[in-house]
Amino acid sequence: MHLTRLRLHDFRCFEAAEIQPEPTINVITGDNASGKTTLLEAIYFLGRGQSFRQSGPRPAIRAGADAFTVTGEIAVPDGRAHRLGVSRDKRGIRYRKDGEADTSRIDLINTLPLQMVDPNVHRLLEQGPRYRRHFLDWGVFHVEHAFFPAWRRFRRALKQRNRALKARLPKPDIIVWDAELVRAAEIVDASRRAYIDHLYENLPSRTARLLGNEPVILDYDCGWRGDHGYGAALAAGLDQDLRAGFTQQGPHRADLRVSIASASARDWVSRGQQKILTTAMLLTQAQLLYVRRHVRPVLLIDDMAAELGRRYREVLAEEIAALGGQCFLTFLEPGLVPEAVRGGAMFHVEHGVVTRG
Ligand SMILES: Nc1ncnc2c1ncn2[C@@H]1O[C@H](COP(=O)(O)OP(=O)(O)OP(=O)(O)O)[C@@H](O)[C@H]1O
Ligand SMILES: [Mg+2]
CATH class of the missing domain: 1.20.1050.90 (RecF/RecN/SMC, N-terminal domain)
Structure with missing residues (x-):
């Protein structure tokens, strides 16, 4: 089970963005405030129906916009695909699975199991x-x-x-x-x-x-x-x-x-x-x-290098890669990316624009 496509619309610093991640390792690099954590947050919304930031979903609407939408396409091992969507406007938050409006948070959680490791994991x-x-x-x-x-x-x-x-x-x-x-x-x-x-x-x-x-x-x-x-x-x-x-x-x-x-x-x-x-x-x-x-849950690992020296980064990256599931890792600079996760897709974010390297 992995994410094959992610689309953001008016989500924080992203007006419109789309990525097609790889089923295994996806590395996201970018300067401070470029939108790295926001990309992980968008994926998190799809799998959990809420943000991991303290502030709740409303502040995630891009300044000046009325609503945000995050959609994702999920491939499951038996070959089927699902579409998940989360949108938030003035009236509240709405979830969709395969176009169904009566989707609950539990449906999202079951469709896209994911686990987050953020810099405050301690x-x-x-x-x-x-x-x-x-x-x-x-x-x-x-x-x-x-x-x-x-x-x-x-x-x-x-x-x-x-x-x-x-x-x-x-x-x-x-x-x-x-x-x-x-x-x-x-x-x-x-x-x-x-x-x-x-x-x-x-x-x-x-x-x-x-x-x-x-x-x-x-x-x-x-x-x-x-x-x-x-x-x-x-x-x-x-x-x-x-x-x-x-x-x-x-x-x-x-x-x-x-x-x-x-x-x-x-x-x-x-x-x-x-x-x-x-x-x-x-x-x-x-x-x-x-x-x-x-089930291999999707792993979201934000700012993996924070507080870790090279040796720890390398062993941790080896463990992550060995799990074999889909993983999104963010780093401030390409030079911080451990050897073990260099083989995957590389994305670069700059002021809310994502490009694939
Ligand atoms: N609702 C919003 N509308 C517009 N921009 C927003 C909104 N919420 C947050 N932002 C901006 O989005 C930008 C990206 O934030 P994000 O936390 O994703 O950065 P980051 O790349 O993870 O940075 P860092 O490396 O410092 O953790 C920030 O400049 C932030 O001010
Ligand atoms: Mg961040």
Whole structure:
């Protein structure tokens, strides 16, 4: 599965642009503010239905224009092709798959699985559990098929329970949601645990190649306390939940901490090593998706050279190339492009104009 054509219309600095990427490596070079990250962002919109930048989709409309459109053609291994489109105007955002207007974000996510490595990837280690949960659940979503329906059920029941807590309803009106929460949480938790086991089997060999033999430890926190299951944790935490006005424990509070040897990764490793470690985690996820579902996700790797010296750039590029899927990598200058990814297509961006080298 890979992108065969990408078209942008009034998307940030691009008035109109089109590229026909290669199924494997695509390198994008260009000066600061030329539009490199924007090209990756456009692809990300196609596969995720939203931006990875904090600001949301509206600012992505080119200054002076009323709407942006991003369209992509996707080739799937069985020979079929799909067209995906995302557009945003004053009324909101719209998704299309093969011309169908009732396309959802989940349709996009399933049609174009993609993973992003941006220059802030180390925040996976440094910042709160939300990023790590997001990382974990991306993999769980694509690989463990029981996960998403259960997660959706859990979110719905959680919303109801929180509403009841906030309104300070009598206890029976709050705990009436617990059975559904517990049923859904058990599936979510089991899916995450199964996925982490696979991650554990595959991550150490990759980190060993990249970082040396310091053991990497993944420490999963399911999001609730005690050894008697989620139902017991909910019952024990009810008074606290009433005081807080929301449900404090559950799979929505899960975490996946990463450490090297005995120290937490963010205390131990340098910034460059953090980047290598987190990128290794993302690449392992991509590999797992192929091993388990025969899907190679598209990788978007922004400013790969940032904070990495030549040696690290080279080993990382070798790992990326070895995955064999479609990848888009950006660099400020051609001189920074590692040997292992020089064989692919080269694109150059200048003031919102892309040319193929
Ligand atoms: N809505 C918009 N309309 C017009 N231009 C925009 C809009 N949003 C962002 N831009 C401009 O798009 C340009 C490209 O930004 P982008 O982040 O893609 O650059 P980049 O090549 O990744 O740069 P860097 O190497 O510094 O990361 C910037 O000059 C930015 O100001
Ligand atoms: Mg950029």
